[in-house]
Amino acid sequence: MPFWLTTVLISASAFLLACLALYFAAQAPLGYKRLARDFDTLQDQFDEWKDAIRVALGRASRMKRAINESHSAGDGATPVGGADALQPTPDGAAPDFLTPRQRFFQNQILARRSRKQV
Numbered sequence: 797m798p799f800w801l802t803t804v805l806i807s808a809s810a811f812l813l814a815c816l817a818l819y820f821a822a823q824a825p826l827g828y829k830r831l832a833r834d835f836d837t838l839q840d841q842f843d844e845w846k847d848a849i850r851v852a853l854g855r856a857s858r859m860k861r862a863i864n865e866s867h868s869a870g871d872g873a874t875p876v877g878g879a880d881a882l883q884p885t886p887d888g889a890a891p892d893f894l895t896p897r898q899r900f901f902q903n904q905i906l907a908r909r910s911r912k913q914v
Contacts, residue, residue, distance in 0.1 A: 894902060
């Protein structure tokens with residue numbers, strides 16, 4: 797193979813590699829911008845979920861505090877999840893989780909429903 801042909805092939809290969817390098821270098825910022833945009837979107841979604849979970853945990857904490865305060869006040873309410881919460885009553889009926897006032901309204905609702913079905 798003549799010397800000049802080898803030089804031309806090496807030069808052509810170098811030119812082709814340089815063109816490919818320029819092409820990929822030009823595409824890299826577009827890929828980076830898209831990646832940065834997707835990451836920012838993901839970060840925004842994470843912040844939204846974090847806020848929603850924080851609010852839900854705050855609500856649960858307030859509800860738990862209200863239940864504990866009502867139980868300590870002695871208004872007759874049975875704390876949800878207490879040690880005696882799942883113990884059946886002596887007559888074998890299901891445990892009663894309602895205060896007397898709630899039980900009264902529940903009985904009124906059940907009586908009204910039974911009258912409608914007849």
